[in-house]
Amino acid sequence: MSAAVVFAACLAPFLRLAWLACHAGLSPNPVAFVEHRTGDWAINLLCAALALRPLARLTGSSWFMKRRRMVGLFAFFYACLHFTTYLVFDLEFDLGQLAEDLVKRRYILVGFSAFLLMAALAATSTDGMIRRLRKNWQRLHRLVYACAVLAVVHYWWLVKKDHHWPAIYGVAVGSLLGCRLLPSFWRKVVV
Amino acid sequence: MRFRKRASPTPIPASEITPYETYLSRRELLAGGTGIALGAALGFGARHAAAEAPAPLAYVRNAALSVSEPPNSYQDITTYNNFYEFGTDKSDPAARAQSLRTRPWSVSVGGEAEVTGTFPLEDILKGHALEERVYRFRCVEAWSMVIPWVGFPLGDLLKRFKPTSRAKYVAFKTLYDPKQMPGQSVRILDWPYVEGLRMDEAMHPLTLLAVGLYGKTLPNQNGAPLRLVVPWKYGFKSIKSIVRIRLVSHQPPTTWNETAPDEYGFYSNVNPNVDHPRWSQARERRLGELWKRKTLLFNGYESEVAGLYKGMDLRVYR
Numbered sequence: 001m002s003a004a005v006v007f008a009a010c011l012a013p014f015l016r017l018a019w020l021a022c023h024a025g026l027s028p029n030p031v032a033f034v035e036h037r038t039g040d041w042a043i044n045l046l047c048a049a050l051a052l053r054p055l056a057r058l059t060g061s062s063w064f065m066k067r068r069r070m071v072g073l074f075a076f077f078y079a080c081l082h083f084t085t086y087l088v089f090d091l092e093f094d095l096g097q098l099a100e101d102l103v104k105r106r107y108i109l110v111g112f113s114a115f116l117l118m119a120a121l122a123a124t125s126t127d128g129m130i131r132r133l134r135k136n137w138q139r140l141h142r143l144v145y146a147c148a149v150l151a152v153v154h155y156w157w158l159v160k161k162d163h164h165w166p167a168i169y170g171v172a173v174g175s176l177l178g179c180r181l182l183p184s185f186w187r188k189v190v191v
Numbered sequence: 192m193r194f195r196k197r198a199s200p201t202p203i204p205a206s207e208i209t210p211y212e213t214y215l216s217r218r219e220l221l222a223g224g225t226g227i228a229l230g231a232a233l234g235f236g237a238r239h240a241a242a243e244a245p246a247p248l249a250y251v252r253n254a255a256l257s258v259s260e261p262p263n264s265y266q267d268i269t270t271y272n273n274f275y276e277f278g279t280d281k282s283d284p285a286a287r288a289q290s291l292r293t294r295p296w297s298v299s300v301g302g303e304a305e306v307t308g309t310f311p312l313e314d315i316l317k318g319h320a321l322e323e324r325v326y327r328f329r330c331v332e333a334w335s336m337v338i339p340w341v342g343f344p345l346g347d348l349l350k351r352f353k354p355t356s357r358a359k360y361v362a363f364k365t366l367y368d369p370k371q372m373p374g375q376s377v378r379i380l381d382w383p384y385v386e387g388l389r390m391d392e393a394m395h396p397l398t399l400l401a402v403g404l405y406g407k408t409l410p411n412q413n414g415a416p417l418r419l420v421v422p423w424k425y426g427f428k429s430i431k432s433i434v435r436i437r438l439v440s441h442q443p444p445t446t447w448n449e450t451a452p453d454e455y456g457f458y459s460n461v462n463p464n465v466d467h468p469r470w471s472q473a474r475e476r477r478l479g480e481l482w483k484r485k486t487l488l489f490n491g492y493e494s495e496v497a498g499l500y501k502g503m504d505l506r507v508y509r
Contacts, residue, residue, distance in 0.1 A: 092483070
């Protein structure tokens with residue numbers, strides 16, 4: 001399977017949103033709809049990116065490891081759309097309002113932290129950066145787990161009452177983090 | 192992006208409109224034949240056959256108590272709902288509320304009143320002239336709509352039950368039946384949904400018991416067959432599908448207040464100056480508009496209702 005398939009799969013949610021936008025399909029509240037869907041896909045693809053390592057272990061194929069950058073960058077792409085929608089349509093570019101939100105509302109603070117962290121990881125995702133940062137690159141990019149945890153906390157804190165989706169993501173990210181933290185235990189399970 | 196389509200109100204001559212009671216009894220006759228035959232022919236179960244299609248109502252437009260802002264489309268009003276009894280997504284109620292049976296329906300009235308008992312909906316509605324009132328509707332989640340409700344003042348109904356001097360509050364309850372309201376099988380809220388008003392709020396001429404919108408009976412997802420509309424309060428105060436009204440002497444428990452007392456007060460008057468702990472209430476997104484607009488104190492009904500709260504600190508009595 002070629003990388004193009006992964007690219008197409010990652011782009012599909014965006015194309016769907018674009019199609020819905022052209023066909024009045026973004027619900028009666030298009031801004032909230034776009035915010036929710038782009039947020040969903042940022043966190044979905046973060047989880048997918050984190051799942052590639054265990055998948056590589058399970059299958060013994062390096063193909064999965066090579067897809068991490070593309071999937072991770074797509075997660076950042078959706079996070080950008082998510083943040084931009086909030087900045088343009090909720091804040092109307094009012095940075096004072098952004099500062100107030102960051103101080104007053106903890107779910108915005110953790111969400112924004114996750115976004116900045118993802119931006120740093122995206123900026124250092126090039127081959128050149130990998131070479132230049134050497135050992136530090138790996139240390140830095142382990143922070144993708146922190147992004148995922150912050151994203152789940154962001155989701156958990158923002159919902160009004162129904163926590164079942166944030167809980168599902170919490171279990172997913174928790175399991176993936178568990179896999180990473182306990183490699184020896186995990187290896188035993190697989191073998 | 193979708194933009195508002197201005198609704199074109201086509202006045203229906205009164206002679207062409209079936210009075211509510213006549214309509215209901217006609218439906219009853221028809222339901223025995225056509226409904227079941229059609230349901231069977233299409234292979235629908237009882238679940239689908241149960242839903243009542245919205246039907247035209249006889250009403251008079253109350254321009255004095257209506258806002259001049261253009262109403263949201265019927266589509267917006269009936270597909271974007273918070274009605275957790277049918278699921279927590281805004282599109283769930285429209286998709287799932289067809290399992291609610293609104294016929295027959297009865298409302299029990301009790302507590303501090305001379306006349307109490309359980310009354311069929313027809314008796315509740317009897318003698319009340321229906322009015323159309325176009326009200327602003329502001330959700331606590333910072334979105335809003337403009338809705339042409341059809342209903343009658345709650346105060347007119349309450350007077351019929353002759354509240355005693357001990358009646359200081361009115362408590363309302365929504366139907367509890369997880370078979371009809373599948374969202375109730377998940378304990379997201381402490382079912383059944385309950386709400387309440389202070390007596391003077393309940394008797395205020397703006398407080399409406401709605402049976403319809405856009406000139407037709409309420410679709411299930413909008414709280415059929417009988418719901419409260421309190422336009423100066425956040426939407427969750429306007430309890431849907433009411434089965435019990437009680438006149439009580441003490442402030443009754445209300446569902447969202449019990450669920451998260453720090454986030455939702457008993458009064459829950461629309462107030463741009465008191466933020467929800469997790470978001471600002473200063474502005475709102477009117478559905479159909481791209482940019483947010485300023486939220487008005489008491490949702491723009493300040494001149495009518497501010498007197499009810501004279502001397503009360505609105506930050507304390509949220």
